[in-house]
Amino acid sequence: MNINVSGKKVLVRVDFNVPLDKELNITDDTRIQRALPTINKLLAEGAAVILMSHLGRPQKKLNEDGTINVKKFTLRNIAPHLATLLNRPVQFAEDCIGENAKTKAASLLSGEVLLLENTRFHKGESKGDIAMAQSLASLADIYVNDAFGTAHRAHASTSVIAQYFDQSNKQFGLLMQSEITNADKVLHNPQKPLVAITGGAKVSDKLLLLEKLIDFADTVIIGGGMAYTFFKAQGGEIGNSICEEDKVDLALDLLELAKKKNTQLLLPVDNVAADDFSPTANSQIVDSMSIPNGWEGLDIGPESIDLFSKAIATAQTIIWNGPMGVFEFDKFAIGTNAIAQAVAGATSKGAFSLIGGGDSVSAIKKNGLADQVSFVSTGGGAMLEYLEGKELPGIKAIKS
Numbered sequence: 269m270n271i272n273v274s275g276k277k278v279l280v281r282v283d284f285n286v287p288l289d290k291e292l293n294i295t296d297d298t299r300i301q302r303a304l305p306t307i308n309k310l311l312a313e314g315a316a317v318i319l320m321s322h323l324g325r326p327q328k329k330l331n332e333d334g335t336i337n338v339k340k341f342t343l344r345n346i347a348p349h350l351a352t353l354l355n356r357p358v359q360f361a362e363d364c365i366g367e368n369a370k371t372k373a374a375s376l377l378s379g380e381v382l383l384l385e386n387t388r389f390h391k392g393e394s395k396g397d398i399a400m401a402q403s404l405a406s407l408a409d410i411y412v413n414d415a416f417g418t419a420h421r422a423h424a425s426t427s428v429i430a431q432y433f434d435q436s437n438k439q440f441g442l443l444m445q446s447e448i449t450n451a452d453k454v455l456h457n458p459q460k461p462l463v464a465i466t467g468g469a470k471v472s473d474k475l476l477l478l479e480k481l482i483d484f485a486d487t488v489i490i491g492g493g494m495a496y497t498f499f500k501a502q503g504g505e506i507g508n509s510i511c512e513e514d515k516v517d518l519a520l521d522l523l524e525l526a527k528k529k530n531t532q533l534l535l536p537v538d539n540v541a542a543d544d545f546s547p548t549a550n551s552q553i554v555d556s557m558s559i560p561n562g563w564e565g566l567d568i569g570p571e572s573i574d575l576f577s578k579a580i581a582t583a584q585t586i587i588w589n590g591p592m593g594v595f596e597f598d599k600f601a602i603g604t605n606a607i608a609q610a611v612a613g614a615t616s617k618g619a620f621s622l623i624g625g626g627d628s629v630s631a632i633k634k635n636g637l638a639d640q641v642s643f644v645s646t647g648g649g650a651m652l653e654y655l656e657g658k659e660l661p662g663i664k665a666i667k668s
């Protein structure tokens with residue numbers, strides 16, 4: 269960040285979309301913590317800082333009478349914790365646009381912080397509404413986008429707004445910049461060998477990512493629910509395991525592509541099969557190609573853990589996106605936990621490791637290893653799309 273912000277009003281799009289419990293307490297403040305360096309830098313340099321974010325999906329969870337559930341989705345829920353972290357008062361505007369926001373923004377002084385109400389209280393946010401973007405832009409001299417988690421959305425506050433600022437008055441925040449730098453480190457000229465670990469429920473969600481990874485990684489590991497579509501495609505018996513029948517051909521295409529590109533593609537050789545989708549289900553270790561009727565694979569087995577861990581240990585660069593099994597159930601988290609350990613182990617020996625958002629981040633955190641990997645992304649969908657090679661609207665808008 270290199271714009272002179274002293275005495276200026278700076279509007280920062282942050283991603284404060286943090287999880288809240290039923291009592292509306294923040295259960296994980298990582299996203300707020302990761303935005304602090306940008307906010308503190310701007311304040312130290314004499315800016316008046318206006319913060320805007322979305323929180324949840326208020327338009328999709330309206331009250332019965334069709335109104336917004338303000339109590340649940342208000343950013344007021346975030347303000348006290350933010351004030352504690354910033355060690356200064358945080359003013360609040362009940363609407364992100366309109367007279368109240370305008371008046372409060374206009375009277376905001378250097379070193380002061382104003383938090384605007386949830387941008388998604390307006391339908392125009394997700395629609396990329398021009399009038400809303402213009403209205404937000406009118407609050408400040410400078411626009412900073414630090415919300416990597418929503419950079420894949422062409423929304424009013426993340427992308428459309430940027431056109432109302434000159435090139436010299438808009439820029440990335442420190443978090444956004446480091447997300448981009450770390451992802452680019454993997455995508456462009458990574459140290460080889462590059463081992464990519466993929467998992468999660470569905471092949472369809474990760475199809476583009478898999479194609480891209482097969483193209484440029486040395487080894488691609490496929491674990492989690494996705495793997496069963498591959499077993500099925502190769503004529504395996506998968507019992508009740510999760511499978512996308514309509515993606516069987518695509519799975520075969522990906523296996524073929526890996527051969528063509530000379531990329532090692534590793535699938536689990538054994539699995540932990542359960543007799544029910546439940547944390548207390550009975551389980552047994554079974555061969556990947558012969559999962560008994562009535563049983564479903566919910567985790568990778570010990571031989572697969574060994575196979576994958578050895579591959580990970582050879583890596584100089586690692587990308588991890590997606591769990592190896594239903595890691596929400598402790599009994600079926602063993603494979604995912606072991607992979608988290610293997611990634612941390614390789615990192616301690618000098619590999620660069622990028623944890624690509626979403627459930628892999630939860631797994632790394634659950635294992636207390638967040639500070640033993642190189643970079644933990646704050647973006648699930650955004651990181652996925654960035655790694656797929658897409659230009660994210662939030663990034664493009666600042667550059668152009």
Ligand code: AMP
Pocket residue numbers: 467468469470473491492493494510565566567589590591592593594595596626627
């Ligand atoms: P994704 O959001 O695509 O990364 O998928 C994450 C979800 O995949 C997690 O909630 C896991 O519980 C789920 N998952 C992983 N492995 C399996 C499996 N073998 N069977 C069913 N669900 C799975």
